[in-house]
Amino acid sequence: xxxxxxxxxxxxxxxxxxxxxxxxxxxxxxxxxxxxxxxxxxxxxxxxxxxxxxxxxxxxxxxxxxxxxxxxxxxxxxxxxxxxxxxxxxxxxxxxxxxxxxxxxxxxxxxxxxxxxxxxxxxxxxxxxxxxxxxxxxxxxxxxxxxxxxxxxxx
Amino acid sequence: xxxxxxxxxxxxxxxxxxxxxxxxxxxxxxxxxxxxxxxxxxxxxxxxxxxxxxxxxxxxxxxxxxxxxxxxxxxxxxxxxxxxxxxxxxxxxxxxxxxxxxxxxxxxxxxxxxxxxxxxxxxxxxxxxxxxxxxxxxxxxxxxxxxxxxxxxxx
Amino acid sequence: xxxxxxxxxxxxxxxxxxxxxxxxxxxxxxxxxxxxxxxxxxxxxxxxxxxxxxxxxxxxxxxxxxxxxxxxxxxxxxxxxxxxxxxxxxxxxxxxxxxxxxxxxxxxxxxxxxxxxxxxxxxxxxxxxxxxxxxxxxxxxxxxxxxxxxxxxxx
Numbered sequence: 001x002x003x004x005x006x007x008x009x010x011x012x013x014x015x016x017x018x019x020x021x022x023x024x025x026x027x028x029x030x031x032x033x034x035x036x037x038x039x040x041x042x043x044x045x046x047x048x049x050x051x052x053x054x055x056x057x058x059x060x061x062x063x064x065x066x067x068x069x070x071x072x073x074x075x076x077x078x079x080x081x082x083x084x085x086x087x088x089x090x091x092x093x094x095x096x097x098x099x100x101x102x103x104x105x106x107x108x109x110x111x112x113x114x115x116x117x118x119x120x121x122x123x124x125x126x127x128x129x130x131x132x133x134x135x136x137x138x139x140x141x142x143x144x145x146x147x148x149x150x151x152x153x154x155x
Numbered sequence: 156x157x158x159x160x161x162x163x164x165x166x167x168x169x170x171x172x173x174x175x176x177x178x179x180x181x182x183x184x185x186x187x188x189x190x191x192x193x194x195x196x197x198x199x200x201x202x203x204x205x206x207x208x209x210x211x212x213x214x215x216x217x218x219x220x221x222x223x224x225x226x227x228x229x230x231x232x233x234x235x236x237x238x239x240x241x242x243x244x245x246x247x248x249x250x251x252x253x254x255x256x257x258x259x260x261x262x263x264x265x266x267x268x269x270x271x272x273x274x275x276x277x278x279x280x281x282x283x284x285x286x287x288x289x290x291x292x293x294x295x296x297x298x299x300x301x302x303x304x305x306x307x308x309x310x
Numbered sequence: 311x312x313x314x315x316x317x318x319x320x321x322x323x324x325x326x327x328x329x330x331x332x333x334x335x336x337x338x339x340x341x342x343x344x345x346x347x348x349x350x351x352x353x354x355x356x357x358x359x360x361x362x363x364x365x366x367x368x369x370x371x372x373x374x375x376x377x378x379x380x381x382x383x384x385x386x387x388x389x390x391x392x393x394x395x396x397x398x399x400x401x402x403x404x405x406x407x408x409x410x411x412x413x414x415x416x417x418x419x420x421x422x423x424x425x426x427x428x429x430x431x432x433x434x435x436x437x438x439x440x441x442x443x444x445x446x447x448x449x450x451x452x453x454x455x456x457x458x459x460x461x462x463x464x465x
Contacts, residue, residue, distance in 0.1 A: 023427035024442040030463045031342070035405040038443030046210070052414075064253045094183050094372050095190040099445050104293040117178035132179040133193030133304050135254050136294035138414040139446035149188070149443045165458040187341070190324035249338050250345040252380035261364075287334040288348030288459050292410050308340045 001003045006123055015043065017074060017082035027083035034083050034152050039146040050143035052091035053112060060109055069098060069115035072148040073074035073144070078121070080152055089120040089154040093120050093130040099147045102139045109134040116148050122135035160240035161278055168209045170198065172228060172237035181185060182238035188305050190236050190251070194230040195299040196223035205298035208267060209258035217263055224270035225304040230280070237308055244309040248275050248285040254302045256295045264289040271303050313397035316433055325353065325385060327392035337393035344393050345346070349385040350454040351378035362368035363422060364413035370406035370455045372418055379408060382458040387433070390462055399464040401428050403440040409457045411450045419444040426458050433447050 007014060018026055027036045041048045051058070053065040060068075073096070079085050098113035100106075113134040120128040130150075140147045163170060173181055173226035182191045190292045196203045206213070208220040215223075228251070236242050255261075268289040275283040285305075317324060326338055337346045351358045361368070363375040370378075383406070391397050404427060410419035423444040430438040438458075450457045 021423055022429075023431050023439070024406070025439045026441070028402060028439075028441045030402060030404045035461070038445070069259045074192070091316040092183060092185060094185045096179070097443075101446070102294065107294060107296060109294075110296045114178055120284045121178050121263045129178070129183075130193040131190045131304075132298050133252075133254075133302065135193070136256070136292055136296075137304065137446055138293050138421075138448050139412065139417060141417060141420045141444050141446075143417045145443065147443065148442075151190070152335045240457065247338060247340060249340045251334070257449065260337075262449060262451060262453045264449075265451045269333055276333055282334045284333070285340075286338045286345045286347040288334070288407075288409075288457065289451050290348070291411070291447055293448050306345070310443075 001124060005076050010122055014081060015078045018079040026079040028130065029083055032153050032155065034080050034154060036079050036150050038074050038147040038149045039072040040141065040147055041071035042075060043071065047142055047144055049145055051145055052101050052103050053145050054106040055061035059103060062112055064124040065100065065145050066113045066115035069112050069146045069148060070119045072146055073119045076148060076150050077087065084154050090124065090152050091155050092127050093124060093155050095151040096130045096132045097149045098134045099140060100134065101138065101145050102136045106136065109136050158278060163264050163309050165277055168307060170233045171234040181234040184238055187310065189235050189309060191305050192230050193302040193304045194227040195296065195302055196226035198226065198229060198278050202299055204296055204300055206300055207256050207258050208300050209261040214258060217267055220267045221270035222254065224267050224301045224303060225274045227301055228271035228274045231303060231305050239309050245279065245307050246310050247308045248279060248283050248305065250306040251285045251287045251306050252304050253289045254292050254295060255289065256293065256300050257291050261291065264291050267301065315435060319371055320432055324386045324391060327388040336389040337395050339393050342391050342463050342465065345465060346386050346389050348353050348459045349382040349456040350383035350451065350457055352385060353381065357454055359455055361455055363412050363455050366414040369413060371433035372422055375410065375422040375455050377423050378423050379456045379458060380429045382456055383426035385431045385461050394464050400434065400462050401465050402437050402463045403434060403460065404463050405461040406440045406442045407459050408444045409447050410444065411448065411455050418464065419446050422456065433436060461463060
């Protein structure tokens with residue numbers, strides 16, 4: 001099954017990739033690797049939420065943050081498709097790095113990042129399993145709760 | 156001398172690599188590179204310590220944190236051995252990135268990360284010298300004081 | 311035009327690359343890629359400034375931080391030149407990762423990192439456009455306000 005068909009089967013619609021910016025670009029292809037810029041959980045160019053992840057009033061709930069990590073990863077796939085034309089060319093999701101903007105007593109950034117990892121597993125199966133680092137930070141661009149970057153291999 | 160013999164000479168016992176997880180894996184081999192997941196200073200699956208690095212009561216002492224960075228790097232070597240079968244295949248430790256969970260007035264994360272770098276130099280000699288970034292963060296998964304990731308080349 | 315000539319045209323003087331350190335090195339060449347260590351905005355070995363980026367008294371002004379990001383990237387180019395001998399060998403700036411030490415309500419780390427990205431665009435043109443991640447952190451080594459790492463491809 002093609003990845004596009006798999007996305008349809010999962011009910012996932014790939015967003016439009018963002019346009020190249022002036023001073024940097026969404027993705028660079030080098031050899032058989034694609035390096036993507038840090039992706040935020042935007043839909044139609046707007047962040048789905050802002051703020052810090054944690055338990056309590058005024059914070060982004062961890063379950064919501066997991067969904068935002070999924071959105072950021074989906075934006076990453078859109079960027080990769082734009083760079084290499086076809087997601088079927090991907091041979092491996094190599095590395096995922098996730099930054100979670102959170103309060104200092106929040107320690108479950110791994111569970112947040114599972115939103116990205118599970119999406120990649122659902123879509124790509126075995127070749128979607130990846131090395132991963134999850135990092136807590138105080139703040140991300142535009143006050144995004146999460147930022148996800150990836151390195152993928154393709155043929 | 157083989158790396159295993161060198162480890163024995165140094166009195167270093169390589170831990171068991173963690174088992175692959177559901178949604179991500181400890182290491183991905185792509186071409187002649189191994190990318191590993193962020194490693195924590197666990198022994199037999201338990202973190203050696205939790206908390207933030209700094210000077211003062213209730214904080215993880217920098218000298219202890221340096222030793223935890225060494226443990227995290229050692230776990231990374233176990234993961235790499237599991238991925239490529241034999242540490243003698245390593246041709247270069249390419250890049251090490253270290254995240255240190257610390258209080259905002261702690262600025263010696265480089266000294267903490269020397270625990271990882273010195274281990275790699277002790278074990279691998281010239282090919283153990285690597286590019287490195289050391290970053291201060293407010294919190295890491297499971298409240299680990301350090302997290303270390305690596306890219307290595309092998310033949 | 312050679313990159314050295316372009317630097318002269320831009321009035322940019324490339325600094326001396328730092329000497330290799332004991333336990334890690336400024337850059338590692340692996341295949342056709344150069345991975346560099348996290349670069350700080352030092353001039354002649356001294357940080358241009360210390361502190362956290364933000365708006366307000368006692369903070370590093372964002373416009374200043376942008377200039378420090380440029381200095382860090384320039385140090386990165388010096389390191390790369392030292393590693394491969396000649397910046398004309400660069401075929402692509404692949405990935406730039408920028409860490410900005412900032413207060414938690416500062417969200418414009420992208421604008422800070424433009425100091426690095428614009429330098430790379432000015433010097434390298436199209437091949438200077440890169441994938442990028444910008445991350446807010448509480449503190450960096452030696453209390454540096456910014457840290458910039460890069461992966462570049464060369465021939």
